[in-house]
Amino acid sequence: MDNTVLEENVLDTREHGPQAVGAGSGGCSFLYKHHLKKSICISGKGSCSSFRSPPRFLVDDDQNARRFRKIISACKCMALPKDFTPTKFTGSHETEDLSVGKELEDESDVLIECRNIYKSFGEKQILRGVSFKIRLGEAVGIIGPSGTGKSTILKIMAGLLVPDKGEVLIRGRRRHGLISDEEISGLRIGLVFQSAALFDSLTVRENVGFLLYENSTMPEDQIAELVTETLAAIGLKGVEDRMPSELSGGMKKRVALARSLIFDTTKDTVEPEVLLFDEPTAGLDPIASTVVEDLIRSVHMKGEDALGKPGKIASYVVVTHQHSTIRRAVDRLLFLHEGKIVWQGMTHEFTSSSNPIVQQVKIY
Structure with missing residues (x-):
């Protein structure tokens, strides 16, 4: 998925309501690896329904990971599930966990x-x-x-x-x-x-x-x-x-x-x-x-x-x-x-x- 289109879709959602974007029954263009429960969009013009078997969103670099978090926070209908884990691809077979809610590493030892x-x-x-x-x-x-x-x-x-x-x-x-x-x-x-x-x-x-x-x-x-x-x-x-x-x-x-x-x-x-x-x-x-x-x-x-x-x-x-x-x-x-x-x-x-x-x- 192109990140530029993704960002534009969120802007459209905020300006025209979730129905303006044609992904999912509620108009959500973000694809999670979790099922989203029903929640109210900040535009006040509709709600986002759950959708089934969504593919995982891929974050290909640190800059896009930061943009992704900003975009998510811009629309409450896109609130991250607590256990959501975006994945940064660092190579053809290596990945780095970028979990937003990841607990801090234990430094006591x-x-x-x-x-x-x-x-x-x-x-x-x-x-x-x-x-x-x-x-x-x-x-x-x-x-x-x-x-x-x-x-x-x-x-x-x-x-x-x-x-x-x-x-x-x-x-x-x-x-x-x-x-x-x-x-x-x-x-x-x-x-x-x-x-x-x-x-x-x-x-x-x-x-x-x-x-x-x-x-x-x-x-x-x-x-x-x-x-x-x-x-x-x-x-x-x-x-x-x-x-x-x-x-x-x-x-x-x-x-x-x-x-x-x-x-x-x-x-x-x-x-x-x-x-x-x-x-x-x-x-x-x-x-x-x-x-x-x-x-x-x-x-x-x-x-x-x-x-x-x-x-x-x-x-x-x-x-x-x-x-x-x-x-x-x-x-x-x-x-x-x-x-x-x-x-x-x-x-x-x-x-x-x-x-x-x-x-x-x-x-x-």
Whole structure:
């Protein structure tokens, strides 16, 4: 049906009454996928009777969808049924629900939300309007070619970088500036750096317990005990007194993971945590990679340390290039390309995507 004719028909209905339009017994030119009950036209010159088996009205773009709603509201005889659902056709086989009465999406489980994030360094534009949500219980992977802003978005989420434009919301509250500028309660965010980023001059015990030594009132012997428990939970026992130079690459990654897991157990309430992993298996051999991937899954699923105390790992985000990490440690993927998210969906849907950019990457 031509939208211009449709609009003219409504004008005719308002000016001359419903009988002026020759669609249906009451003159209604709109075709619903529902049966319309009898109602009075605002022209006051007649009423619109029910008509049977009407075809569905097709809304082919956003502009026409808006026009459709305006046209409908112009004539009370065309009042939308409560469960009416117009359909926007976005392609030959893809549709998007444009239900007018659609309930708002539940946002109660959104832990971190990035809205229209832009970031540049000098003249180089890195992120160009990135938007996504991390929900409770999710295991999310961010993939894409090198230099597309994957690590940058992690640091923005962690509060180590400030976006040039856009918003970062932590449990619904907007964060202004860096994490050091503002404390937002309700969520802990841990970041495991790509190179582990251990302090070379400190022992493993001092590295893992660094946050507690610097920012808690816990006695040192209690911190040391907690460090031992946390290391044991990720398969590292008896390494507390070693220096980082004495550790293998995989061990360094696990020590960095332990440092992100540890928390002050003397607090009355412990906030849930979102862990951010930047290339956690980069540079590791296949066996060491498998160990780290399994650890990432285990701390998320169990949420406990060696003694059964709650770790409260609510969700995690992994930036990676490795196919094994994607397969073993990720449920949902965000594909970042040239500073934009060009595809997102479940991991098993990735290889079947028709997106030409996504097709350049194969996961076996």
